[in-house]
Amino acid sequence: MTIRPTAFASGLALMIAAPAFAQEVNLYSYRQPELMAPLTDAFTEETGIKVNVAHLDKGMVERLTAEGDRSPADLVFTVDISRLAAVVEAGLTQPVQSETLEANVPAAYHDPEGHWWGLTTxxxxxxxxxxxxxxxxxxxxxxxxxxxxxxxxxxxxxxxxxxxxxxxxxxxxxxxxxxxxxxxxxxxxxxxxxxxxxxxxxxxxxxxxxxxxxxxxxxxxxxxxxxxxxxxxxxxxxxxxxxxxxxxxVNISGVAMTKSAPNKENALKMMEFLTSPKAQEIYAEANYEYPIAPGSEPAELVASWGEFEAxxxxxxxxxxxxxxxxxxxxxxxxxx
The missing domain is CATH 3.40.190.10 (Periplasmic binding protein-like II)
Known part of the structure; x- marks a missing residue:
């Protein structure tokens, strides 16, 4: 008697594989690998979720558009409001609402509709x-x-x-x-x-x-x-x-969730982590920027440049x- 795989068996195989897939999040980033590594390492250490980062020099909108609903990207991470807005205006993001994000990011530094959230300035x-x-x-x-x-x-x-x-x-x-x-x-x-x-x-x-x-x-x-x-x-x-x-x-570095994020729950966890005082201070120190989460402080060198009203x-x-x-x-x- 020959035993052939059934639809149920195939489904079971997918279910068995799902937990491993669920413990990852995929990020498209314009920021250099050496600047992202401290953040992604800290997130994985805290949550156990693996971060896969594709570092792009340009063409993020074009790549996401070409990939469409099949895109593996859960999050986009970029600098400058123009680049964030370009991804949003192309219809490639989804709005995200979270009490944690609201608490961590002042109103001036996130999209009113929740399509992008600021990290550092x-x-x-x-x-x-x-x-x-x-x-x-x-x-x-x-x-x-x-x-x-x-x-x-x-x-x-x-x-x-x-x-x-x-x-x-x-x-x-x-x-x-x-x-x-x-x-x-x-x-x-x-x-x-x-x-x-x-x-x-x-x-x-x-x-x-x-x-x-x-x-x-x-x-x-x-x-x-x-x-x-x-x-x-x-x-x-x-x-x-x-x-x-x-x-x-001021200008900003920020994060947005893609419209077709395959790991939406993990993507939200990472967004909330990235906006936390801990993560913002890690990133701000690595790149000499200003964290925006309440209670967070810039690096000593950055603080030495003086205070300003944004x-x-x-x-x-x-x-x-x-x-x-x-x-x-x-x-x-x-x-x-």
Missing amino acids: RARIIYASKDRVAEGDVTTYEDLADPKWEGRICTRSGTHAYNVALVAAYLHHHGEEATLEWLEGVKSNLARKPQGNDRAQVKAIWSGECDISIGNTYYMGKMLEDEEQKEWADSVRIVFPTFENGGAH DDVNLMDLAELRPQALQLIQQVDFDG
Whole structure:
């Protein structure tokens, strides 16, 4: 007598395999492996859930769209509100509601509908030459358009996501006409054509090409840990500018659950872990960022840079202004 597998037997095999599959979660991340490892290791140690991470340089939206309902991804982890918003706007996420998430993440740092949740922030600040810029010479983003800075400002491309977010914030506070005028003023103050990354601007200050630059706070920590770049970092100080009617512009790293998450329960556990003070402090220390969970503290080095009042606009509001901000940047030919 020949025994053939039955549908029941096949189903039983799946049931037997299910517990192992249920103890994992799959993450697509734009963040470097060395920054993610402390977090994923801590989560696995605490929960026993294995984390599989696919590190992407670009194309997250395209990959998730191509995979559709068959995507193995449970969570996406990325930096910058524009990248988070792009995944949401493509219809690739699902709303998540959780008392733990609500308690850990202030309202300004999550999507009102729950599609993404913030983890850590970084401020978009001014790096100022210690030798050529006096204390108090620049205090607001509006100051960057002052003619006294003609030929003294360096920045990366105006169309980079970090600068588009800053312009969106300016647009939120001042409206289109004033933002266009401000962009023209900043462009006229540039010491050179926008180029390179945020660290390259600090190097330019060190070499005397310019006196101030626009950059993210965490690059100071990155430069200080690099033997060659430490000299650049030592040549500048961090200034936390504000908007005249607001606070300092911040951007965010965040997490979202995919629309087709195959391990939804484990994905929620990981989201709640990532927003916990413990996890945020691990991540913030590894990348010199600011944790946002109540009761959490930045690393000692980050705290030494000074305190600032973050702008309280919800970042999703800024995300909606991105297309208009980019249009204004292109209208003044900022990078030309």
